[in-house]
Amino acid sequence: xxxxxxxxxxxxxxxxxxxxxxxxxxxxxxxxxxxxxxxxxxxxxxxxxxxxxxxxxxxxxxxxxxxxxxxxxxxxxxxxxxxxxxxxxxxxxxxxxxxxxxxxxxxxx
Amino acid sequence: xxxxxxxxxxxxxxxxxxxxxxxxxxxxxxxxxxxxxxxxxxxxxxxxxxxxxxxxxxxxxxxxxxxxxxxxxxxxxxxxxxxxxxxxxxxxxxxxxxxxxxxxxxxxxxxxxx
Numbered sequence: 553x554x555x556x557x558x559x560x561x562x563x564x565x566x567x568x569x570x571x572x573x574x575x576x577x578x579x580x581x582x583x584x585x586x587x588x589x590x591x592x593x594x595x596x597x598x599x600x601x602x603x604x605x606x607x608x609x610x611x612x613x614x615x616x617x618x619x620x621x622x623x624x625x626x627x628x629x630x631x632x633x634x635x636x637x638x639x640x641x642x643x644x645x646x647x648x649x650x651x652x653x654x655x656x657x658x659x660x661x
Numbered sequence: 662x663x664x665x666x667x668x669x670x671x672x673x674x675x676x677x678x679x680x681x682x683x684x685x686x687x688x689x690x691x692x693x694x695x696x697x698x699x700x701x702x703x704x705x706x707x708x709x710x711x712x713x714x715x716x717x718x719x720x721x722x723x724x725x726x727x728x729x730x731x732x733x734x735x736x737x738x739x740x741x742x743x744x745x746x747x748x749x750x751x752x753x754x755x756x757x758x759x760x761x762x763x764x765x766x767x768x769x770x771x772x773x774x775x
Binding site: 553583585587593594595596597600638640647648649650651652653654 | 692694696701702703704705706709711717719720749751753762763764765766768769
């Protein structure tokens, strides 16, 4: 099956800083998604982004499908951005969604 | 409100005592899935279902059963729980079709097997 590698595993920021999270896939995937798990454990879908760039407020994501990676940008970080960010994808024709191990983000006031 | 509802949210049980974690969605989604989350391992898929009476194994199905008798419900059954099934479990659903890719997750069920 496909392997999903996320970096960095941990990230500590001061409020107001910007950050970039990366997700690499071992094989071509579609249905690439980014999720945020807040400190209470709730999982929220941030982006569905099989290719191209999308923006939602202070967050944006870019996927370069031909090079098998995706980036999540967080600008002007806030303490509420803390949590774990996961990327996930599945191969065409497969219903198995494979997750990376996540990037744990801590934003300090 | 569109949501996926899991119960119980927290459970402590003992080895070998059968238990069921229920999952229900009110969005008329065809696809439903169960994941377990363990420290350092991310989320791993246990089972998924494409529609009523259609289920398939994910990456870590051993020790689990599922059923899909109704479209809205997808219970996870642990016939004989063991301590290595102590984990945080998530149910999720989505519509199917080329345009339907966004997963909606339940709030999670934290299970401890002693």
